[in-house]
Amino acid sequence: MIHTCNRTEFYHGHGKVPPETVTYLFRLVSGLESVFIGETFIQGQVKESYQVSASAWELSSSLHRLFQWAFLTGKRVRTETGLSRGAMSHSHAVVEIIKSQIPQYQNMRFAFIGINKMNRTIMNFLKGNVNKAFVLCNRNFDKATEFESLFNCKAFKLDHLKMALELSDIVISGTSAPHSIIRKEHIPENKLLSIFDLAVPCDADAEVRDLSHITYFDLKKIEAQVNGNKTIRAGEVLKAEAIINEEVRRFMEYQNRKYFVANKSIISNVKPDKSIEKTNGLLIKMKPLITIQKNSTVKQKFLR
Structure with a gap:
């Protein structure tokens, strides 16, 4: 659970993470979803929530990898752009x-x-x-x-x-x-x-x-x-988004490779049945993936 002054979000589930969820979390940790674009407090708040859940053994391996990748993405954005430079208050x-x-x-x-x-x-x-x-x-x-x-x-x-x-x-x-x-x-x-x-x-x-x-x-x-700093930060948004898009692509490629190998191994050891769908020559079982609840709105994502 991520709880800050203006958001309450729940991340739970297992399996592949859909790209829209990856993109949102990477933008959140990088400061692009904050009231003050580029503010740095959000990464610490998300990391604290992650550590609490991880210490209680409440996270799946998919969510572990997702959040660790998000923190690395946020660090890249802050290191390689000026998105977080300059006071906003x-x-x-x-x-x-x-x-x-x-x-x-x-x-x-x-x-x-x-x-x-x-x-x-x-x-x-x-x-x-x-x-x-x-x-x-x-x-x-x-x-x-x-x-x-x-x-x-x-x-x-x-x-x-x-x-x-x-x-x-x-x-x-x-x-x-x-x-x-x-x-x-x-x-x-x-x-x-x-x-x-x-x-x-x-x-x-x-x-x-x-x-x-x-x-x-x-x-x-x-x-x-403050206004001068806002102008500078606004000019850095496109650079930050380019880094985030690159990291989302890399995460999805990593995830697809991982589940390609896993599914291939499973398929070779089981008999296909009606619950299995053939897609591009690869047999993949359909199942729920990640459920995210944001401010009382539940979005159910499914494995594609």
């Missing part, structure tokens, strides 16, 4: 910009203003890649202190924002305040700061954005990064 785009545009970011101190999903995601990405503890500033100080051990950060009350910014080099702000909270009086004089403003309306006052020693990134700049 605001939080990932912030990390991408930091890594590409701020030299020595690993030795800088990050200040996070506000506790939300995007800030937590960015913390998770950065916590193993930076050498200094985070600074976390939040209106609810008790909530901020809960994150001190989780993310190795120092909590500050929002009233002490100026002190927090004096300790910091890169600021990531994303509060739900209806007005600006980072004002000129909070900014240390002549201190170089990079500010990533993820809030709507902006957390940084217009005066702050215009300061010569401030490098300012608002949501428009971050979205431009």
Whole structure:
């Protein structure tokens, strides 16, 4: 069973796998069936489901081979194309910009203003890649202190924002305040700061954005990064599909060779009867193959 945030699928059965099933699974693992084309999480989710079923001895040899081949296909797509390169979310785009545009970011101190999903995601990405503890500033100080051990950060009350910014080099702000909270009086004089403003309306006052020693990134700049990555990925889809089609063809050739030998061996040892059909000189017994249930829709595939 494969279960993710937007799909629940069951793969079970034995024998030959039809080409449409092979194609779908290879596309799924490669990221072509995801909301964000090329995202990498799906391969890990499918692999985890496969390992759970395999450890419980619940998979036929056909499904073992199918999923192993799918993982190799996904690896080829990610290695040989740019389908998975570039951030597709605001939080990932912030990390991408930091890594590409701020030299020595690993030795800088990050200040996070506000506790939300995007800030937590960015913390998770950065916590193993930076050498200094985070600074976390939040209106609810008790909530901020809960994150001190989780993310190795120092909590500050929002009233002490100026002190927090004096300790910091890169600021990531994303509060739900209806007005600006980072004002000129909070900014240390002549201190170089990079500010990533993820809030709507902006957390940084217009005066702050215009300061010569401030490098300012608002949501428009971050979205431009995401949109550029989407364009790049779209151009890689045809390359990915070519690899998938090649691997589907190779899998089907492997499968046909395997069952040609198996059926020939069986036929030589049994007497033909009415349940056996002759096709192109080869006797093949008709039987159900793989049943796949996707989101409560059952599709029954048969051996051809």
